[in-house]
Amino acid sequence: MERITTDQAQAALDRATAARGRVAAEVGLPRGYWWGLAAGWVVLGALGDVGPSWLATTATVAFGVGHSVVATRLLDGRRRTAKLQVSAAVAGHRTAPIVVGMLLVLVALTVGIALALHADGARHVGTWSGLFVGAIVGFGGPEILRVLRARLGR
Amino acid sequence: MTVARFDDLIHPATRLSLVATLAAVDWAEFAYLKEGLGLSDSALSKQLTTLEDAGYVITERRLDGSRHKLRARLSDAGRDAFEGHVAALQEIVDGAGSSLQVAQSRRDDTSI
Numbered sequence: 668m669e670r671i672t673t674d675q676a677q678a679a680l681d682r683a684t685a686a687r688g689r690v691a692a693e694v695g696l697p698r699g700y701w702w703g704l705a706a707g708w709v710v711l712g713a714l715g716d717v718g719p720s721w722l723a724t725t726a727t728v729a730f731g732v733g734h735s736v737v738a739t740r741l742l743d744g745r746r747r748t749a750k751l752q753v754s755a756a757v758a759g760h761r762t763a764p765i766v767v768g769m770l771l772v773l774v775a776l777t778v779g780i781a782l783a784l785h786a787d788g789a790r791h792v793g794t795w796s797g798l799f800v801g802a803i804v805g806f807g808g809p810e811i812l813r814v815l816r817a818r819l820g821r
Numbered sequence: 822m823t824v825a826r827f828d829d830l831i832h833p834a835t836r837l838s839l840v841a842t843l844a845a846v847d848w849a850e851f852a853y854l855k856e857g858l859g860l861s862d863s864a865l866s867k868q869l870t871t872l873e874d875a876g877y878v879i880t881e882r883r884l885d886g887s888r889h890k891l892r893a894r895l896s897d898a899g900r901d902a903f904e905g906h907v908a909a910l911q912e913i914v915d916g917a918g919s920s921l922q923v924a925q926s927r928r929d930d931t932s933i
Contacts, residue, residue: 671827676913679837683907686841689857751849 687757694758694816695747695809696766700737705805707734712777712797742766744816765815773800825912826905830875835860837906839868843878843895844903851891869893877902 671679707730714723740746744762745753780796789795803811831840838858843849855865872878877899882889895903 671832671910671913673914673916676910679832679834680907680910680914682834682838683841683910686838686857687845690842690845745847748853749850750853752847754845754847757845 690751690753691757692813693747693751694744694753694762695812696741696744697747698809700741701808702805703737704734704808705801708773708777708801708804709794709797712781712793712795712801713791715793715797716791717794738763738766761819762812762816765819766812769811769815773804776800776803823901823904823908825908826902827909828902828906830871830877831902831906835864836868836872839865840872840877840895840899840903843893844900846894848892848894851893854893872899875899 711723711727711730714726718726742763743755743758743760745755745758777796777800780799781792784792784795831837835858839854842854842857851865851869854860854869855862858865860868869878869880873880877896878893879896880891880893882891884890
């Protein structure tokens, strides 16, 4: 009868851990979520510059409500792809607070950039700061979330 | 509490990776498993059939547009078997269970 050595058992455990790690890497939000968020960022920034205040306010509220609806479904991080659904145990419960925290930091960054541009005498500060942060969200959102989850999500 | 129990059916490398993957998901599509494990269609089908016959895996075909897609998930029995197997492997690594004890427990299982 075959006997299992310590090394063989360790190798088998490593295989199981690697498989779980591959699944854990699937936790996140769909690419479309990030581009939608980026587009909203740019539009709100531009409206703040060129639109009437009532329109900017209405758009901000609408964006907040829309994002809440989408986020309610997506923020557990288990629907990044349609090919699998990560178990709740593997996904953990920290994805949502990490995303919310990340968004708050990005809002603060947007305001900070706008204030800096304003102090420098630039025009359309909302548009430029929205474009800058929107680019960060659209191009780097998934990667930023992945890094934050790796550092904070355990 | 998980009872450590070595499982011959799960232990082979490919099957262990497959079961470990399914243990981490609610369900996974055939295409994801095939890509993630680097298996051919026939090889993955064979492994899934083996596990399904043992009652460890449940598969279902779902219509997605005009195409049927196969999904697989671990049954409760499969999850228990996987967790027991991992616990048995961990015991061996920790030195709590020697290779001889594992072999003995398997012999006991077959004599019941």
